[in-house]
Amino acid sequence: MTDSSAPISVFVASTPLQLISCAEARHAYGCRQEDTLLVIARPDNRETERQMAMLVNTLGWRGGEISYLTKRTFYVRLAALARRLSGCRIERLFIGNKASWIHEVFYRSFDNSQVIFVDDGLATVKYYHAIHREGMPSRISVSKRRLLRTLGIRTHRAIPQDIVFFTFFPLPSTDQIKIRHHDFPVFRQCFRTTVRDSRLEPLVGFLGQPFGGKDRLQRLALQIQHIVSSYPGRRIVYFMHRKESRDELQKALAEFPVDVRQAGRPIEVEVALSGHRYLAFFSFASTALFTLKTMFPDIRVVQIDDPALAVKLAYYDEMLELFRAAGIESVRLNEA
Numbered sequence: 001m002t003d004s005s006a007p008i009s010v011f012v013a014s015t016p017l018q019l020i021s022c023a024e025a026r027h028a029y030g031c032r033q034e035d036t037l038l039v040i041a042r043p044d045n046r047e048t049e050r051q052m053a054m055l056v057n058t059l060g061w062r063g064g065e066i067s068y069l070t071k072r073t074f075y076v077r078l079a080a081l082a083r084r085l086s087g088c089r090i091e092r093l094f095i096g097n098k099a100s101w102i103h104e105v106f107y108r109s110f111d112n113s114q115v116i117f118v119d120d121g122l123a124t125v126k127y128y129h130a131i132h133r134e135g136m137p138s139r140i141s142v143s144k145r146r147l148l149r150t151l152g153i154r155t156h157r158a159i160p161q162d163i164v165f166f167t168f169f170p171l172p173s174t175d176q177i178k179i180r181h182h183d184f185p186v187f188r189q190c191f192r193t194t195v196r197d198s199r200l201e202p203l204v205g206f207l208g209q210p211f212g213g214k215d216r217l218q219r220l221a222l223q224i225q226h227i228v229s230s231y232p233g234r235r236i237v238y239f240m241h242r243k244e245s246r247d248e249l250q251k252a253l254a255e256f257p258v259d260v261r262q263a264g265r266p267i268e269v270e271v272a273l274s275g276h277r278y279l280a281f282f283s284f285a286s287t288a289l290f291t292l293k294t295m296f297p298d299i300r301v302v303q304i305d306d307p308a309l310a311v312k313l314a315y316y317d318e319m320l321e322l323f324r325a326a327g328i329e330s331v332r333l334n335e336a
Helices: 016-028 046-058 074-085 101-109 123-134 142-150 185-190 213-230 246-252 267-274 288-295 316-325
Strands: 008-013 036-041 065-069 090-095 115-118 163-167 177-181 203-207 235-239 258-261 278-283 300-305 329-332
Touching: 008 016, 008 101, 016 036, 016 046, 016 090, 016 115, 016 163, 016 185, 036 046, 036 101, 046 267, 065 074, 090 101, 101 142, 123 163, 123 177, 123 316, 203 213, 203 267, 213 235, 213 246, 246 258, 267 288, 278 288, 288 300, 288 316, 300 316, 316 329
Parallel strands: 008 036, 008 090, 036 065, 090 115, 115 163, 163 177, 203 235, 203 278, 235 258, 278 300, 300 329
Antiparallel strands: none
């Protein structure tokens, strides 16, 4: 940033989807690259860090300022960033995770003209309802507040009066939340989303999730069995969630013709760059069902309606409505 007196836009992201959403928001709101600060806020593991590093390069963040708040040096770097921002005029603050105390520090501590929440997966739907039900209570504990004060950070700022969600989910605006929709124009410009190599074997994809508790692997096997029956003889690629265990999955799915894979990059990027033609993608409730259908409308995208898992997921009925609104099929899991 060349002019310290000029207003800046600050983007806070901890996951690949949040980072993709920030890139879309930067474009939609017309933020000048030289007047932006991207904060990579404590990614949860090395796989997440690798995926985000790739997206930083591909989505064109290198022209602006970037601050990495890693786990090992998090508090030291946060204190330095707070000093850096104390003299800045923040025009817009883009937040990736409403429920994270780390992200909350930014919109409660630093003066800004507008706070905009970008997508954080299906948690976005949860946040949307929670704000209507309970407002925006602080998740920063008393002990964390004391620690932040020693770093020179005071979480004194009131919550924003005008709450804006920048989202690809078909959520409606209300008297409490203003919605601005997008359909990933930046992503579609950066990655090819239509070209496929017809010489490669067509595949069927499954999107993993670390969800379901003690019944997860049993339900997962039933879901994979359904896909095998629907696409006999086809190669099925199981794309692991970054929090899943390969050994655990391979043991649970040993009887099925499934290739368990850690893509090493977000699934949307993997599909765009692999060249493979995917006949369909399946999952119980992965956010990528929405993103893949939006970015690759020619691919069949199917949600497996699993009653045993549905009872464990808040707002499940509304999620089914969102799936239908996005053009995603839903098939009932038949255990017979």
